[in-house]
Amino acid sequence: MIRRIRPGHWLALDRLAAIGYAFVAFLLLADEVGGPERFAVVPLGVIASALPIALRRQRPVVAFGIALAGLVAAELVERRTIILGMLSVAYVLYAVAVLCRPPTAFLTLGMALAAAVATGIPGFPRIGGAPVISVLLFTTVWTVGYAVGMHRRHLGELLRNQARLAKQSVTDERMRIARELHDVIAHGMSVVTVQAGFGALVIDDRPQEARAALTAIETTGRQSLAEMRRLLGVLREEDRSEGPDLAPVPGLADLDRLLEQIAGAGVRVELTTTGPPRALLPGIDLSAYRIVQEALTNVVKHAATGSARVTLRYGPDELSIEVADDGLGCQRADGPSPGHGLVGMRERAHLYGGAFHAAGLPEGGFRVTATLPIPSTEHPA
Template identity: 40%
Template structure:
């Protein structure tokens, strides 16, 4: 096919394509209910029903008295105009067809009666009640359909009005064509603008929700990366010790056999390889969080030794220096715990005290650590704040990070308000990591002495 033939076929097919689009947009009966309002949920529906009743009564009276139509036809046309407004609250496109159809039937029926009373010219082709009905229907349609469909409905309305009044014509009458077209255009523009504003607000709400979800996801990933980095540091320390011990062990035995030397050399080699891999992982984690590379005075930087419960007193003193009244107590027989357990306990206390400083001004805090046979219990409680808390710039995911730490060790963490208006964070950290085969005693089991898990509802302040 030549280029000229292609262009001719394209121009020939365009009207058919436009007709298909027009059919898809306006030849539909799909429901599109008017949503309830925010403040008074059904007020718009009530107002529209009252307007529909007024249009029906006014339309029947106008068609009967001024148009001199029979009571039956006037009643049907007036009822159709009012019913179109009510129908538009649920199915705007069929309601628009009902309104236009009622206008066409009424215009044809009134055309032969125009001019019978020259002193009282009748409004034609749109009666006054029909104008109000069409404007309300177009407004409801523009609020809930696509802009293209609303413009198409307006174009068909203008075309039908022009064909009746401009082409077909009628005896002397009071023309309502211009005022109907102008008002219909204004109404469609207003409805389209309101619909665009509503869609923009809905999209903004969706974007805000997605942003909040992304922020929460990023916070979880950052906290897990931090936890993984700290625990890898602990494992790296132990691997270094294993490597050194494997290197020194042959010198502690007089004339060690070759098999022992080979086994120890293999242990040392595997430990060094594991240590190299751990350091590589740590390098990746630190490169993704460059802002955390600088060490601070408290020694929480990534290159500083990871804190344990031995530094709990220093943490409490630093918190007191910040203006918070803190008391601390350690119950049970103190014993060394796994590095990950002590690190997580320290971080939970640190985060809980930070939350008290930020969110409970004027309150006092009490820290309690209890050593029990199967692990460690951590409790941080604060009293009722004495003044409102200032706005906090934080992301609001401190509790999420603490729960991640406890869950990673196979423990649990609860945080809830107290009856006296304060708040309490309670963590249970097992001494053995998950998968080691050591089953901790359930905290609800009976115990005595220091083997008692404190109830989260107890008041230790």
């Protein structure tokens, strides 16, 4: 219930407490102080006692200075008014310990204790063991306030760290989704473009082949839309209590379907697998699939060749991927401005601590190699 009280309400409560304290101080001072000096002492005593309470949240250090000055003045004026200064200083000292930085909090504690001890020397009218009572009161109140302040600062730091981590997670997720969308769109549009161009060439002379090209365009388009729907469904903020109809995340098990699409685009792909296949973690499996997909998409777009080779090597603790062709070999990964596809493949490999290399071959063609580590907890399929 305390957390539901707004800061403005706390300020209003401080104002009411200050008014109540001022009324009590007025009654006590008016009863104690007599003679002509009462017209100066009573107003100043009321202000010195009540004003710090009203200012303790907005100006804690200023409020502490006023309260401390009021305490010293009360010691010098009247014995029965000591309690006014003590309570006012203690009330404000708690706020200083909670709201101010540790150096300021320790400094104010030292000043309060020094004032409490110094006013006990001869010449200061005191009631019995008042200095001891002041020291115990100020120390206890300050300790409680400092503990509360440390807890609040620690909690605030935790919340700020969580906010930074959440922001970084959102950024990472956006980058991942951007890579996914790039892979889906680049692959799908490349196949569609090639098939559309081929269909336009043969539609008059070979209508059956043109019809097959249109079928391949339809199939590729539907699959690309399904994957895009899956990715965009992650970004939807509305209630998913019924669960979105999302396509499963692709992996190396879907390579046969991918190779059929690439073959439909005019590039025959030879797939070779060495070593016992391993059951990969979903993230590594997806990254491996996307690397192969993007590499073959680049073959369709840039290599101007009708064949390519994909080699998967399952080692004891890593998966090696190689995609090579005998095409033009004009696209290089170490150029001044590599394409988004190569950058995405490199990021996917480095994300899991792997390696990536792409370059033209001396005899012609282009080769992409990537290595993804396989954690030892995985087991052969």
